[in-house]
Amino acid sequence: MLRLAALAGCTLGFVLALAVVSQATDTFTGKVVGVTDGDTISVLRDGKAVKIRLDGIDCPEAGDDFGSKAKKFTSSLVFGKVVEVRGKQNDRYGRLVARVLVDGQDLSVALVQAGLAWHYLKYSSDPVLRRAESTAKAGEIGVWSLPNPLPPWEVRSQRRHGKGIVGSGRGDEGDGAANDTAGISDTAAFTPSITRPKLRSRGQDGIARAGQGQEGDLQAQSDDRSR
Numbered sequence: 001m002l003r004l005a006a007l008a009g010c011t012l013g014f015v016l017a018l019a020v021v022s023q024a025t026d027t028f029t030g031k032v033v034g035v036t037d038g039d040t041i042s043v044l045r046d047g048k049a050v051k052i053r054l055d056g057i058d059c060p061e062a063g064d065d066f067g068s069k070a071k072k073f074t075s076s077l078v079f080g081k082v083v084e085v086r087g088k089q090n091d092r093y094g095r096l097v098a099r100v101l102v103d104g105q106d107l108s109v110a111l112v113q114a115g116l117a118w119h120y121l122k123y124s125s126d127p128v129l130r131r132a133e134s135t136a137k138a139g140e141i142g143v144w145s146l147p148n149p150l151p152p153w154e155v156r157s158q159r160r161h162g163k164g165i166v167g168s169g170r171g172d173e174g175d176g177a178a179n180d181t182a183g184i185s186d187t188a189a190f191t192p193s194i195t196r197p198k199l200r201s202r203g204q205d206g207i208a209r210a211g212q213g214q215e216g217d218l219q220a221q222s223d224d225r226s227r
Helices: 003-027 067-076 107-113 128-139 154-158 186-190 202-210 212-226
Strands: 029-039 040-045 050-054 082-090 096-102
Touching: 003 082, 029 050, 029 067, 040 082, 050 107, 067 096, 067 107, 096 107, 107 128
Parallel strands: 050 096
Antiparallel strands: 029 040, 029 082, 040 050, 082 096
């Protein structure tokens, strides 16, 4: 009896595993209803939005150099359009890792060609992506126009270890950097305001006592300093 129960459990597990794999590796078409960032989109399938992580690439995060440009690029190509999704597998966050085609164009390749994504060598050995990155790098396109471009996976690693990331100052033109609000620099944005106390010297007190008109002038100056 125990053997039968164990066998039944193994069979059920195998069937469920096959179902997950088949779901992850199939192909479907759907309308893009959301763009999280350059390499993550949401596509409708059977009336439900499926989170898609583009295969083979890694885009800069929002707020990092060229992060906003990557998101805008992806939105301009696929948002509101019907795309073909070629699923491969689900990642640990439950997203479907897939290649996405729109009007016959591979979105992963397009982002790398535009210099808005790195070829994610840890998870991909695609020669097409490798050539696209080499071409963009040689032409100093997108992130490759920066003096020292830092791959997104290294940026995330440094942040996990509490290390600050210093941007190049060139990649966010038109983006609006995450730590630069309405043109205010980091220092200005995070420096607390200091209210200076009103100080009156003995000389000023003497002058104030000398006449009512002078006292009024000094009070006005003091008010100006406290604003």
